Amino acid sequence: MEKFKSYEELSLNAHPALQTEFYDGWALRYADGYTRRANSVNILYPSTLNIAEKIAECEKRYTARNLPVVFKITENTCENLDGILEEKGYAVFTPTNVMETDLSGANFEPHGSAVFSDYADREWQNAFFALSRLTDQTKMCAARRIFANVNNTVICARIISGGKTVSCGAAVIERGYAGIMNVVMDMDERRKGYGAKVCEALLAAAKKTAHTSYLQVEKSNSAAINMYAKLGYKPVYSYLYRVKV
DSSP: OOOHHHHHHHHHHSSOOOEEEEEEEEEESSHHHHSSSEEEEEEEOOOOHHHHHHHHHHHHHHHHTTOOOEEEEESSSEEEEHHHHHHHTEEEEEEEEEEEEOOOOOOOOOOEEEESSOOOOOOHHHHHHHTTTTTHHHHHHHHHHHHHHHSSSEEEEEEEEEEEEEEEEEEEEEETTEEEEEEEOOGGTSSHHHHHHHHHHHHHHHHHTEEEEEEEEEEHHHHHHHHHHHOEEEEEEEEEEEOOO
């Protein structure tokens, strides 16, 4: 339970919403629709209010912002909430594993073509948007604000091949934990190991100040799960999103 709470808090800080409201142990996060992670109800601590009333209030608040009503459900969420949401017609989206690896005895070598920055600079952002194929201007603006709002140590990396960025990713370090995130690669350059190379570059840099690394990966992404397993990552717990449809 303590590890679950720690990783949830770390990941919220690593990917901050543009606004967060706390409501009886729940964190309601808003970020103009950019990522479910930053636009969902996160159940962090025990509740005291009636759950049906709380769900209705959350629906009211997200609807008022023209945002989908999304709940993040973890293995530690109160047992009846998931069932209540299912009965109300909330569908399941993106079951996800949280994975971790001990960095203390690991050796990672940064690739010679890795380019680093200590914040999400314009080149990194442009590469991330291009590789993510994100073109929605509202969501891109929200993403830029999220990158700028991270208050902990940031390491950004890009792998260059043939004069262009073929993969990029970032690490956010807090309390000795390095969260690996925003790992994307050129879909035309798949199966060339560029995803692993950018992760190794980030881990080699993060190991200087971090003892553990964690990340989140969708259960359906078997290629990414296998890549992370080769880097030493093991599952810790899982979560999914319930979305009102």
